[in-house]
Amino acid sequence: MQFKDQLNFVSQHIKKNKLRVFMTILAATMGTAFLIILASVGFGIQDTLKKEILDNRLVTQVEVHSADLDKEKADKMKKLDHVKAVVLRQEVNAFQTTTLDKYTSPSSLLISDFSEEKKAGFALEKGRLPKGKYEVVVGHDFAENLMNEEEVEKFQSQQQANESNEEEQIVPELPHYEGELLGKEITYEIGSFETGESYKEPIKLTIVGIAKAPSKDFISDGNLYADASLIPEMEAIYDRHKPEESEASLFYSNLNVYADELQNVKGITTTLKDDGYSVYSISEELEQIDVFFLALKAGLIFVGTIAILISSIGIFNTMTMAVTERTREIGVMKALGAKPKLIQRLFLLESAWIGIIGTLIAVILSYAISILANYILPLVVGAALGEENFGELNVTFSIIPWQLVVIASAISIGVAMISGWRPARKATQIDVIDALRREL
Amino acid sequence: MIHVEHIQHSFKIGKKGKERPVPVLKDLSFEVKKGSIISIVGRSGSGKSTLLHIMAGFLKPESGQITVNGTVTSKFTETQSAEFRLEQFGFIFQNFQLMPGLTTFENIELPLKLKGVTKAERTKQVEQLVQHVGLKEVQDHYPNELSGGQQQRVSIARALITNPPIIFADEPTGSLDSETEQEILALIRSLNESRGITFVIITHDDEVASIADEIYQMHDGVLKAGGIHHAI
Numbered sequence: 001m002q003f004k005d006q007l008n009f010v011s012q013h014i015k016k017n018k019l020r021v022f023m024t025i026l027a028a029t030m031g032t033a034f035l036i037i038l039a040s041v042g043f044g045i046q047d048t049l050k051k052e053i054l055d056n057r058l059v060t061q062v063e064v065h066s067a068d069l070d071k072e073k074a075d076k077m078k079k080l081d082h083v084k085a086v087v088l089r090q091e092v093n094a095f096q097t098t099t100l101d102k103y104t105s106p107s108s109l110l111i112s113d114f115s116e117e118k119k120a121g122f123a124l125e126k127g128r129l130p131k132g133k134y135e136v137v138v139g140h141d142f143a144e145n146l147m148n149e150e151e152v153e154k155f156q157s158q159q160q161a162n163e164s165n166e167e168e169q170i171v172p173e174l175p176h177y178e179g180e181l182l183g184k185e186i187t188y189e190i191g192s193f194e195t196g197e198s199y200k201e202p203i204k205l206t207i208v209g210i211a212k213a214p215s216k217d218f219i220s221d222g223n224l225y226a227d228a229s230l231i232p233e234m235e236a237i238y239d240r241h242k243p244e245e246s247e248a249s250l251f252y253s254n255l256n257v258y259a260d261e262l263q264n265v266k267g268i269t270t271t272l273k274d275d276g277y278s279v280y281s282i283s284e285e286l287e288q289i290d291v292f293f294l295a296l297k298a299g300l301i302f303v304g305t306i307a308i309l310i311s312s313i314g315i316f317n318t319m320t321m322a323v324t325e326r327t328r329e330i331g332v333m334k335a336l337g338a339k340p341k342l343i344q345r346l347f348l349l350e351s352a353w354i355g356i357i358g359t360l361i362a363v364i365l366s367y368a369i370s371i372l373a374n375y376i377l378p379l380v381v382g383a384a385l386g387e388e389n390f391g392e393l394n395v396t397f398s399i400i401p402w403q404l405v406v407i408a409s410a411i412s413i414g415v416a417m418i419s420g421w422r423p424a425r426k427a428t429q430i431d432v433i434d435a436l437r438r439e440l
Numbered sequence: 441m442i443h444v445e446h447i448q449h450s451f452k453i454g455k456k457g458k459e460r461p462v463p464v465l466k467d468l469s470f471e472v473k474k475g476s477i478i479s480i481v482g483r484s485g486s487g488k489s490t491l492l493h494i495m496a497g498f499l500k501p502e503s504g505q506i507t508v509n510g511t512v513t514s515k516f517t518e519t520q521s522a523e524f525r526l527e528q529f530g531f532i533f534q535n536f537q538l539m540p541g542l543t544t545f546e547n548i549e550l551p552l553k554l555k556g557v558t559k560a561e562r563t564k565q566v567e568q569l570v571q572h573v574g575l576k577e578v579q580d581h582y583p584n585e586l587s588g589g590q591q592q593r594v595s596i597a598r599a600l601i602t603n604p605p606i607i608f609a610d611e612p613t614g615s616l617d618s619e620t621e622q623e624i625l626a627l628i629r630s631l632n633e634s635r636g637i638t639f640v641i642i643t644h645d646d647e648v649a650s651i652a653d654e655i656y657q658m659h660d661g662v663l664k665a666g667g668i669h670h671a672i
C-alpha cells in the first residue's frame with residue numbers, strides 16, 4: 001500500500017470519529033503544553049539569573065589568589081593561550097588619606113602596570129597616563145570623595161532642619177570638591193590603621209588623568225592609580241614608622257587575568273588551578289548555575305512527562321476502541337491480503353498522527369502562553385509589590401528554546417506511539433474468521 | 441490447480457483446561473482443476489466453511505497439505521499467506537463484507553490499494569470493471585445505499601479487480617432472493633467462461649451447485665465426489 005493511501009486511510013477514520021479524536025488530541029495537547037510551559041520557566045529563570053550575573057561583572061576576568069604574587073608569575077601567565085592581559089595591582093595595606101586644598105578623601109592608592117591595565121580595558125576620560133614618578137590617574141568618582149568636614153556638618157544640620165517639615169525621603173548628595181582635577185597637585189599620606197593618624201610624611205602627586213566611569217553606574221571608583229616607581233619611597237616611609245614587631249609589608253598584591261573571550265575563561269581557570277593557584281572566575285559561578293538548572297529543568301521535564309503519560313491513557317483508550325470498532329473491517333482487509341505489518345502501521349500512524357497534531361498545537365499554544373506570561377506576569381508582580389519599575393529588572397519568566405521543543409515533541413510523540421503500540425498489535429492479531437463472522 | 445491432500449482439522453471445545461478436540465475435517469483429499477467451477481455442498485455444520493478457510497489460508501490445518509499452482513500454501517506464515525491471497529485469490533462472502541465507510545468505487549479499489557497500484561492506474565481499472573459488472577450508476581453509493589444483489593456484485597467486482605486465477609465463494613447467494621441469485625450465478629458463469637477463473641463455491645443450495653463442473657458432498661467431515669450434477 002502506498003504511503004499516501006495509508007495516510008488517506010488514517011485520515012478517513014479520524015474524520016469518522018472527529019469528536020473522540022479531538023478530545024484525545026486535546027488531552028495530548030494539554031499534557032505537552034504543560035511540559036513545555038513548566039520547563040520554560042526553568043529556562044527563563046536560568047536566563048534571567050545568568051544575564052544578571054554577566055551584566056554586573058567583568059565576565060572575562062579571572063581572579064587569582066595566592067600568597068606571593070609577583071611580576072614574574074604575572075609574566076608567566078601572560079604567555080598562556082587566550083590571555084589578553086594580566087593585571088597585577090599592589091594595594092596599600094595602611095591608613096591612607098589624600099588632600100586637595102581643604103578637601104580630604106580616604107581614597108586608596110593602587111600601583112599597577114598601565115600597559116596591562118590598558119589591554120584589560122582601563123581607559124581614560126580625560127588627560128593622559130602617568131609618565132613620571134609623582135604622576136597619578138584618579139578614578140572617575142574621585143572628586144565625590146573629596147570632602148570638607150565643616151561643609152558636610154553645615155549641610156547636615158541644615159538638612160535635619162528641613163526633614164522635620166518635609167516628608168520626602170530623597171537622600172541628598174553631600175557637598176564635595178567641584179573644581180577642576182587635571183593638573184592639580186594632591187597630598188597623599190599613609191598612616192597607621194590603629195591610630196587612624198598619618199605618619200606626617202606627605203608625598204606630593206600630580207593628577208594627570210581621570211579614568212573612565214566603571215561600566216556599571218552603581219560601582220564608584222575613587223581610587224588613585226600610580227605606577228611602580230612610587231613603591232620605594234612609600235616603603236621607606238613605612239619602615240620608619242611601623243611598629244618594631246610588625247612583619248606585615250605595606251603592599252599586598254591582587255592579580256587578575258583577563259581572557260580574550262568569555263568561552264576561554266573556563267580553560268584559563270582550569271590551567272591556573274592546575275598550576276596551584278586559587279582562582280575565581282565567572283565561569284565557576286555560571287557552571288554551578290548551569291548544573292543546578294540542568295537538575296531543575298530535568299525535574300520539571302520529568303513532572304511534565306507525567307502529564308503526558310496521563311494524556312497517553314486517552315490515546316490508548318481511543319486506539320483500543322478504534323481497533324475494537326473496526327475488527328470486522330480489519331478482518332476483511334486481512335482476508336483480502338493485507339499483511340499484519342500494514343495493519344499495525346495503519347494504527348501506529350493514527351496514534352502518531354494524534355501525537356503529532358497534539359504536539360504541534362501544544363508548541364504553538366506554549367509559545368503564545370510564554371509570550372503572554374512574559375508580558376503580563378511582570379505587570380502583575382510589579383503591581384503586587386507596588387513597584388513601578390519592576391519591569392526594569394528584566395525578569396524573563398518563560399523561555400522556550402528549540403531544544404525544549406525537540407525534547408517535548410520527542411517525548412509526546414514517542415509516548416503517543418508507545419500507547420498506540422498495544423492496540424496496533426492487537427489489530428494485527430485479529431483472527432480473520434472471527435472477524436468475518438461478526439455482524440455488520 | 442489446487443491440490444488438497446489428507447487434510448485433517450479439529451477444534452478444541454470446552455472451558456480452559458478441560459478442552460476436548462472435536463474433529464471437523466477427517467482426511468480430506470481432492471483436486472480443483474484449472475478453469476473449473478467446483479461446488480461443495482453439505483449440511484450445516486458439516487465443515488464446509490472450515491475447509492474453505494483452510495484452503496484460503498485463514499486457518500492452518502492440523503495435518504495435510506494444500507498446494508496451489510505448485511506452491512505449498514499450508515506451511516505459509518501469516519505474512520506469506522496474505523501476500524499469496526492478494527495475488528492469487530478473490531473472495532465472495534455470504535454477507536458481502538463490504539467496507540461500510542467506502543463507496544462502491546472505493547470498495548472495489550481496495551485490493552488494488554493494498555497491492556500498491558498507483559491512483560491513476562486504479563481509477564482506470566475500476567472504471568472498466570464497474571462498467572462491466574453493471575455498477576456504473578451506483579459507483580458513488582455506500583453499501584447501505586445498495587440492494588443485496590448490488591452489494592454482492594460489488595463484492596464480486598472487488599474479488600475480480602486484481603485478476604486472480606481463483607475465487608472462493610462461501611454461500612455467495614445465501615442472503616439473496618432467487619431472482620437475484622440467478623443474476624449472480626449468471627455473472628459467475630460468464631466470468632468463468634470469459635476469463636477462465638477457477639471458482640470454489642460453497643453452498644447448500646442445489647440451484648447454485650448446478651452451475652458447477654464438479655460437485656463434492658461434505659458429510660461429517662468426509663468429502664464425497666459426485667452428488668447432483670446437472671448438465672447445462
Ligand SMILES: Nc1ncnc2c1ncn2[C@@H]1O[C@H](COP(=O)(O)OP(=O)(O)OP(=O)(O)O)[C@@H](O)[C@H]1O
Nearest residue numbers: 451452453464483484485486487488489490491644
Ligand atoms: N472456531 C471454532 N471453534 C470450535 N468449533 C468450531 C469453530 N469453527 C467451526 N466450528 C465447528 O466446526 C464445525 C464445522 O463448521 P463450519 O462452519 O465449517 O460448518 P459449515 O459446513 O460451513 O456450516 P454452514 O453450512 O452452517 O455454514 C461446526 O460443528 C462448528 O461448530
Ligand SMILES: [Mg+2]
Nearest residue numbers: 488489490610
Ligand atoms: Mg459455512
